[in-house]
Amino acid sequence: MRGLLKTELKKAFQSPWFISAVLIGLACAAWCLLDAAKWVYGEGGWYEFREGCMRTGTIAGAPESTTLYNCWLGMSQSTAHTVFYRIFPLLALLPCGIGISEELNGGYVKAVIPLVGRRKYFSAKLTAAFLSGGAAVCIPLLVSLAATAAVVPAIDPVPYMSEYYAVSHGDLFSSFAYSRPLLYALAFCAVDFIFGGLFACLALPVALRSEKRIAAVAVPYIALLLADAAKGFLFYISYLEVSPLDLISVTRFNMAKPWIYGLWLAILVFVGVFFGLGEGAKRDIV
């Protein structure tokens, strides 16, 4: 099992799809960094404003409005942030999605499964998909956090500037969002890793049912977008954020309740394990 897992991990992390996903994510991080630099050092930006205040001796505006914690890719108001979180599932699905489909519809499984068994093969595949999908979305976020820290001052956010740092009472990790903002940012990277990994696992159930290689990536992506669109169904009754794509993004007043995260995790694990691993283990390979 260990050897198989090692092989699957190597395939996933060394595939051109993984590198492509990380590069696309890094492009978003670079775009976000440029926007952050413009807001801080550009004409009429935060730095110029502070200099003007100091020169004229007037009271400076609240410096907490522009800080590392609302300028990195995970929480920025940049266009790059929106683009990144809308293609987030696609980036997560890329490293393993195409590979799973190619192996299932090609002859590879017929050679491997008699040697290692169906359950072990699909378990290793799911584990590799989870780790590579999570890493593909998490690496750009971590790089963005580090690179933005070199440009924007890491001033602690304050609750009265919540327009710029959208964390409200009762949100996930809100207990330390203001006291330990770096930990909060890292915690959201971990959440995004888990969700990215689980999104990547959705490729297996689709690949088991479709011969089209692109379907393993595009179908879960469109399904997740539909789940995002369905957030308005109960909005006037519940006022709760249920969109998986908004839950993983930190930038809105999203009423992100921990139990909804738990529910989504349960749904994604169920789909991945039951429809992926379960059906894969029963699949006739001849």
Added chain:
Amino acid sequence: MFKAIRYDLRYGVMEGFRKYLLAAAFGAFVFVNFFFDSVGQSMYFTGGPWNMRELGLSVGDLIIFELGANFGRTGSSGATSFNFPTLWYISILLPCYMTLTLASDDISAGGVQIMSRLQRRGKWWLSKCVLCAVSVVLYYLTLYAATWVICVTAGFESSIVPEETIFNSVFGVMFIASETTPTALFVSLIIQPCLVATALSLVELTITLFVKPIYAFIAVAAYLAASTLIISPAFLGSFAMPIRSSAIGVYNFDFPSCLLICVTLSAIAILAGRWKIIKTDIL
């Protein structure tokens, strides 16, 4: 040439009719979204969810509210004011996905034989482009027909003109129905999105000749996501957003410009694809 087109349409459209069921299912999903939004508006304007009929909502409202997209990011109010128009995004991505592998699948199947029998690769490519355009148009016909039928059956009006009060409440800008015509609204709500989706699908189809289809899909997905935020003719998505059309009157994404850009882009895509397919070593 026409034989190739007839062959493609027969196997691509008639025998692949299940994908149009997907468009109809998406239309039903859009309606359910609209229904819940209408419940919310009804609670706001009439004090309860049961008086929805008093609002006088129509098919035009459905298209504007659910598939109309947004005004983009304006001012400096921050990201909290920005709602990503997911349904509009899916409505364009779906035809792009449906037509994504038309060329690459055919090449890896029996396309090479068809090329040699047609004696000209350009003819094969042109028939693929025709199939792509027809598929997108049929997708939109199915989508709008499905939403129209469900709307009318559920008791909503069949008019294409949005309700002014609800529009002003939802989008926070004035819309005066008397300043536009039903024809102008029909063009911006129905024709423009279809035209843009056709052009984008053709461009995407051409890109699949140069890189793997998945890269073309990601490029289109990212381009469309950027269109929702950036208001510029360079981002063609703006022309496909009924809310930004000249008929609504806030932005001036008008039909003549849309037609010109889409036709030019499609022509460039078709020519680039033709050049690429002629240069490709199919052996």
